[in-house]
Amino acid sequence: MRARRLGLAALALALVGATALAAGPRAGVLLAIGIGFGLVLEGLRFGFAGPWRAMIVERDARGLLAQLLAIGVTAAVIFPLLAANPLELSPAHAPIGIGMILGAFVFGAAMQVVMGCGSGTLVNAGSGNQIGLMALIGFVAGAFLGTLHTDFWAGLGRLPLASAQSLAGPMGGLGLTLIALALVAAGITMRAAPGKRRPPARLLLAALLLAALAVANLAVAGQTWGIVYGLGLWGAKVAQAAGADLGGVAFWANPANASRLEASILTDVTSLTDIGLILGAFLVMRARATPGAPSMALAWRGWGLVLLAGIVLGYSSRVALGCNVGAFFSGISSGSLHGWAWFAAAFVGSVLGLKLRPFVLITPRAMVTP
Template sequence: MTAWALDEARPRTGLSRATVVVLLTAAVGATALLAGARFGLLLLIGLGFGIALEGLRFGFAGPWRAQILRREPAGLVAQLLAIGLVALAAFPLIAQNPGELVGAHAPVGVAMIGGAFVFGLCMQLVLGCGSGTLVNAGSGNAVSALALPFFAVGSFAGAYHLDWWIGLGSAPTVTAAGLFGPTGGLIATLAALAAVALFVLARAAPENRRLPRRLWIAAAAVAGLALLNLVVAGQPWGVVYGLGLWAAKGAQALGADLSGSAFWSAPGAVERVRRSILTDVTSLTNIGIIAGAFAVAVWRGGLGADRARLPATAWIAAAVAGLLMGYSSRLAFGCNVGAYFSGISTGSLHGWAWFAAAFAGSMLGVRLRPKLGLEGRS
């Protein structure tokens, strides 16, 4: 097929590629001018995440599903590779610049583990995790677009009640650097990542043991962007906080009193609810992820593609799953990004606990998904 024929075959999106590039460039420039250069750069980093995740089909929920159902480990190994690449730089950077740079460190607890299990289950129902829901919504996936606002409300509510959930039982925060020192912690983290990768590769069929070139590039791109996020923002890549903040702003605008929540009445949270979204780190990268995925969809002509027909039960399940993903990810101190990716790559034990609990939840989720009508019908 000729290039002309390909262009003719591409469904019309109403926006040209050039228009999208101009609009996104203008958005980054306007954010830098209105809020400051750091915030413009964070929006640009978010765009990079969206483009890398959607453009190179690097995800979290899908690869876990492939591993559980078919023992295809390529996507999961690519995640572990990206986490290891970030850890290589993040461990020494955080150790040498305490205060300026912080890790995604949180305690392991009863609610943390339960929250990760529920999140893993629900992310298999909608086939989109924290970042995946943003990416899918930006590229026009109706299930994720429906789940996203419920995700935000759930994140707000989960944070509102977080103090009570922590009271059920929580251990002190444990980090690899705290246990073994920065170098020893990095070696232990890399060894654990390698052990998991070797385990899943050993269980795979020989023809499934190679990573496609696309995933090598994606892992490097996502790791590079995550490191850039760390050195620009001073904190690792996250998703859930920003979504909860949007709902908190909405709740306050509607007259809700947030003073009853230990989380939302803390001075830092009060200040962030008051300040512009354009100065919130995770809000900016979240917006960038959605817009970046949209740009890739326009670039590919993918917005004209048909989507699957789903029964009413599937839409109800998507909304409930979105709400539960938001709520549970706050109890779990993060989603696949803030806890699993950023927690492990900065040495937090809760990242590993999240991985184990969420994977167990995913094993149940992949079996529930067809029962709720979410597999679609032609």
């Protein structure tokens, strides 16, 4: 067991070193941060979709409260960082719009169908779960397809960009954010079942580690932690390799996106942390005494529905301007009001998704539940 873990640690260091040699030290550090995300999410069983499901079905608030703690701790650190470095660091601010709210609602439903959000899909795939891999393939395709229609969804109408900082300044905005998190946490605690209101030490540790990694990601990448952009970029690169001309697509004609499309994915900060997250989950799975074997719990109909749900998950996350990480976690922790709107819409969508999930016939053994 010890030899196996030492070997896996050596593998991780070798991959980080190879990335640093190929794309520079910053790329190597970002890959290491992504691996850290995967180690925490899979190793400490911290997730997003699963705790929402537990709260809705069982009134178990422990996982959701841990999420709010992680967001609050992250906000307490990055609000001052953003204020002190406005030109170097970018928050996850986005406008609230009709398309964004619809996308978040659909995303919330789809993530309960496939039993994983953006980060959960990466974790499931990295941990060797074949259903998670199928969902990831769909997510990549859907995130790319969503980039083809950004103008349409934006054209449905949106509010002016607003943030906690624009309402009350950096420190006042932080105060508003922490108060809002505390009020939501209090409301959730009141709704929770007895004995399911206090996160265990494992989740508290995971929340603090995620906050530390999110801060490190901001400092190194210059932007908050995200998932969706990298997956959409992968899909665009596949489409381009297959002969698609993306020059006429407004999203990919944007100079910043066009340059990323032409460059190696090792130069894209979101891709690096996405890849690292998959690797981190893989390392945890292989380090366990009895690594779980991939499960084939679905009939053909179920596989098709998982792929379709993955496509919907990716498409809706693009329309919603982020997933549980980019919109909910990073949006709220950096002061964006759209993060709160996303949270409300996606949570309502999750209620619908839980009613739809039995039709996919996913068994409890078939997926881990981050």
